[in-house]
Amino acid sequence: MRILVSFIVGSLFGVGLLVSGMTNTTKVQGWLDIFGDWDPTLAFVMGGAILPMAIAWRMTQGRKPVLSDQFPAKPDPRLGRNLVVGSTVFGMGWGLAGLCPGPALASLSFGGIGGVLFLTAMLAGMAMAPVLRARLDQAGAAV
Amino acid sequence: MQSDWLLGLAGGGLIGLAAAMFLLVNGKIMGASGIIGGLVDGSGRGDWQERAALIAGLILAPALVILAMGGSATQLTENWLVVVIAGVLVGIGTRLANGCTSGHGVCGISRLSLRGIVATAFYIGAGGLTIVVFKHLLGVI
Numbered sequence: 410m411r412i413l414v415s416f417i418v419g420s421l422f423g424v425g426l427l428v429s430g431m432t433n434t435t436k437v438q439g440w441l442d443i444f445g446d447w448d449p450t451l452a453f454v455m456g457g458a459i460l461p462m463a464i465a466w467r468m469t470q471g472r473k474p475v476l477s478d479q480f481p482a483k484p485d486p487r488l489g490r491n492l493v494v495g496s497t498v499f500g501m502g503w504g505l506a507g508l509c510p511g512p513a514l515a516s517l518s519f520g521g522i523g524g525v526l527f528l529t530a531m532l533a534g535m536a537m538a539p540v541l542r543a544r545l546d547q548a549g550a551a552v
Numbered sequence: 553m554q555s556d557w558l559l560g561l562a563g564g565g566l567i568g569l570a571a572a573m574f575l576l577v578n579g580k581i582m583g584a585s586g587i588i589g590g591l592v593d594g595s596g597r598g599d600w601q602e603r604a605a606l607i608a609g610l611i612l613a614p615a616l617v618i619l620a621m622g623g624s625a626t627q628l629t630e631n632w633l634v635v636v637i638a639g640v641l642v643g644i645g646t647r648l649a650n651g652c653t654s655g656h657g658v659c660g661i662s663r664l665s666l667r668g669i670v671a672t673a674f675y676i677g678a679g680g681l682t683i684v685v686f687k688h689l690l691g692v693i
Contacts, residue, residue: 419609429563457564534643
């Protein structure tokens with residue numbers, strides 16, 4: 410049952426990305442292009458997504474998930490260097506291509522060879538991340 | 553232009569609905585990079601079926617809509633070097649930061665998580681600067 414729900418969630422997510430225009434790299438890059446022809450669409454997408462999710466977080470209080478035992482624990486509130494370095498690195502790639510992980514998958518079927526290439530490179534980056542994280546932690550401990 | 557904003561709001565609503573459903577029913581965070589990355593580095597072996605099913609829906613559903621109704625193209629740059637570098641940066645960055653636009657952005661900000669807000673500020677800031685440098689100054693993209 411949880412697997413079926415996951416499939417439905419992925420489907421809604423994918424159609425949402427398509428409808429909102431987030432599988433179109435020029436709309437994402439347009440949002441980041443503050444000094445050029447700025448496109449505010451992404452703010453509407455974020456707003457539209459955050460609202461139902463904020464209600465969902467409220468509904469978690471004093472309850473259990475329908476199909477599992479507990480809600481995800483609150484993450485460690487400390488910010489940490491990995492969060493800042495990682496987000497900066499991610500933002501650079503996001504700006505260069507106009508794709509982030511969700512839309513990279515959602516546009517896979519119609520994004521052409523470039524889309525496949527991006528996804529392959531992204532998976533390679535994800536595979537490298539644990540090693541880099543260990544290096545960064547080591548460097549951090551040495552400082 | 554305004555119809556784009558409305559579509560953005562509607563599509564965003566669907567994304568939020570999906571994230572809400574994943575949280576309230578399966579008890580999980582709908583973060584694309586975490587769901588994919590957990591399969592890549594093996595940290596998500598325990599619930600790989602849920603991850604795979606979500607990814608299948610994420611790829612197949614938009615494919616069906618495009619097939620049935622058409623839709624806007626991805627318009628990814630044809631500079632393959634840029635595509636590869638961008639992909640690697642997105643892969644490394646989202647895993648180091650433990651989240652991307654869906655995890656930190658949608659799921660994090662909606663619970664007023666400081667981590668989500670800071671991450672979002674940094675990736676939008678870095679993305680904006682990248683556009684300034686590589687589009688307006690260097691003209692590469």
